[in-house]
Amino acid sequence: MKTLVTLIALAATVGLSACATTTTKSGPTPYQAAATGKFGFTDQRIEANRFRITFDGNTKTTRQQVEDSLLLRAADVTIDNGYDWFQVVQRATDPKTYSRPRMSSRWAFGGGIGYSSFRTFHPRYGWVSYYDPFWSNGFYDPFFDRFDNDEITRFQATAEIILGKGPKPADRAEAFDARDVKSNLGARVTPPPPPAPPVAKP
Known part of the structure; x- marks a missing residue:
């Protein structure tokens, strides 16, 4: 189980790095x-x-x-x-x-099981939080639900x-x-x- 959690966390990190690279390369x-x-x-x-x-x-x-x-x-x-x-x-x-949330993977542990969560802004429904139902075991720590937002202007x-x-x-x-x-x-x-x-x- 520990190995599987590590692999998923690594995959999420790689995906976020790819997104950051794409954003950096884009210009006016x-x-x-x-x-x-x-x-x-x-x-x-x-x-x-x-x-x-x-x-x-x-x-x-x-x-x-x-x-x-x-x-x-x-x-x-x-x-x-x-x-x-x-x-x-x-x-x-x-x-x-x-406003745009800074996307990242958040992990909390309870009984040896972790979950990933993120929050995004929808123009109709406002802020919406998502949790991976497969890994969540009902344990919640508000420390892991803190998200920073970037203000974007075009x-x-x-x-x-x-x-x-x-x-x-x-x-x-x-x-x-x-x-x-x-x-x-x-x-x-x-x-x-x-x-x-x-x-x-x-």
Whole structure:
């Protein structure tokens, strides 16, 4: 029994290490369409020369990076549709904050038998604790039910833009030259990952 408990604890530790490694390697949301990943930009045409643009960043993406990506997307939409400048008529950046438990294995012993437990947050039911029913023998020690929470924040930026042709109007403070924006902000955003190499057929 002691050997089996040790193996299960070791497996849980290895699994948590793998999750930590994955989180560490992930970086800011790249400049890419949201359809190709969980986060990124989306566009919606409202009128012939009016668009709504959104950029969702993950928890590793700063507010500045989200706003830079939004303006860069506005510049690309302007150029791709044959226009030269865009005017921002509405813009907002909303922080989305939530709590996330620090996942770990907790072991308590009674009569030589241990159990594993963890707690997670569900948006509808609130905090929920889970205990391994196979290993639990009814023994409970509140010392092992202490969980630390991390506060996580990510940002979503949205804007409505009107597109125009010719020189940028000098009397409009919220008007941007699309090519200047693309030149200045292109290097400041995280580029999209390279496409996966084709799989060789046998």
